[in-house]
Amino acid sequence: MAEINIRDVRKSYGRTQILHGVDLDFKSGEFVVILGPSGCGKSTLLRMIAGLEEISAGEISIDGRVVNDLEPRDRGCSMVFQNYALYPHMNVAANIGYALKVAGVPRAERQRRIAETARIVGLEDFLDRKPAQLSGGQRQRVAMGRAIIREPKVFLFDEPLSNLDAKLRVQMRVEIRRLHKRLSATSVFVTHDQVEAMTLADRLIVMNKGHVEQVGTPLEIYHRPRTRFVGSFIGSPAMNFFESTVAADGNFVLLDGIRVAIDAALGSANAGNAVAIGIRPEHCRLITAGTANSIPAVVDFVEELGAGRIVHVEIDGQDFAVAMDEGQLWEAGSTVGLQLPAQHIHLFSLETGLRLDDVPSLKRTMKTTVAA
């Protein structure tokens, strides 16, 4: 159980800066997921917390103690690596117990704790095997066992599920969450998979190009993406965007010459501004062509998902994805009406990419609005 405070942390290799001043606070016992596309600096940040990467500028403290100059072993963190990083010449028991052996824990005690850990991660029957004789999921469990046996204050996960097949990934995700519930150590989990991020996180941090884009609960981030990037990165299929200008005299934007209503307060505040309008596929509606308040669109093609379908329609050369449940079938090539409900429309500044209805007092280093 430990708090982690990150103060204006930067990382640069030579002249290239890859983290541009990150400020974050992780509460004790929290499960934090850092999400971002590859190359956004999320793994670097995690490795800086672990002590595997030097901190170019700024300060990281764990439990109130600045750890910038501490060796990894003195930081009280343990880490699960993407490729598991198991010691290939040691069997499962030796892998799990290595940290205790290094720490000089007596043999009997060590064996007791190895057995206990193996039970937690479900590896009792595999203690004599070498890593090469294990399946991917079992190796993953060894890596977790090795991390938990030290009873660390902080767990760090570096994309630990990305080498597993889809089914196993779902299963391990549940196990990680269960493990966290049981051990309740502060956990930081890095991933580029938004489903992992949404399902695991108490709090989600979205990063892009070395900046923190948004911090919040998964639902906050889904419903109120703070930037255009976050809006487009979270959600599958991705948010639809089109660019337009807020009408100078009214609360609407034009799409293919047709008015699309937007929030009245927003419209008057941003009259005349160039904006990017985002709306999630699951919030769009398709109706019969010609209905009032709808934009005529041509159905391009339909993706069947079984439980629902995604209909791609085209308006003025622009593709819109509409997610819908089973129900009415739309033929490719037919003309339909697209409705964009005003309450689900997100407005982003075309220039800065920032959300326009953000309360202005919230700065880039925002706090969550909902108590976790």
Place this chain on the structure above:
Amino acid sequence: MSGPSYFLVYDRNAGPVDLMNKRAVFKSWWLPMAFALPQLLLIFFFFYWPATSVLTWAFSLEPAFGGVGERLFVGWDNFRDVFADTEYWRSVSLSLFFAFSATALSMFIAFVLAICVDRQLKGSGLFRFFYIWPYAIAAPAVGLAFRFIFAPESGLIAVVNTWSPDLWNPAKFGSHAMILVIVCFAWKWIGYNFIFMTAGLQSIPRSLIEASAMDGSGPVRRAFDLQIPLLAPTLFFLLVLNLTESFVGPDTYGIVDLTTEGGPNKSTDVMVYRIVSEAFRGLNYSGAAAQSLVLIALIMLFTFIQFRYVERRVHYK
């Protein structure tokens, strides 16, 4: 004609030609012979001829000044003479001592250097470059350089003799001379060992090292728990090579010849040096030939033991 099509080239006269499976047939016999001859001659003059000579000399009494007289077949007499000579047994034990010490020293230092470079401490790229150099220098050149460095009266090391006379004098003390040749050999072979160890260490995934760092082990502990076991195949290969090379290799001869010439008082008279000097200075071809055969047998035994008993303990991934 089957085979991978990417080896196909187009010949103006013959059409597509498969280079991999092409069977060229020479129309005459002398052209292929002319191509093969230089290599065949080299092998004949520098391998088969000497090898058969050694075999015949070892079992006969070879006249010292050329094969004019009658060659007398003497059976195992040459070997009996060699084995009866206490000097010979001293040379064997000197060789063994030299081989094990030089190998241990060279591999140990190379390992420490490779580990340091692998940690990517500051400037390690530059050091990696320089550490490899010594191997590129011919052994006699190394010997000559070390002869000057370690000359007791005028070398760089001469200063120690001003602290206390004869603190270092390889011309006088056998032990000093032995240290000198061991250091020379080790110095030269550190570069070679270093290359292989560095390559081996680089093939250990970085995340393993990081995981062990997270698990709390420092650099020394890590070397013993992780790097040595994972490097074992490389280390075994280098062990065989170093032992063989130091036991019979031309480097050993070159270094001994240019630094101590087997002295003082034959205290660095290792087997290779003894064979050459007995054959070409003592003109005892038969004795030297017998010793050569014994040396070959010893090396075979050595290598056999290593593969039989050491390799088993090597953990191949």
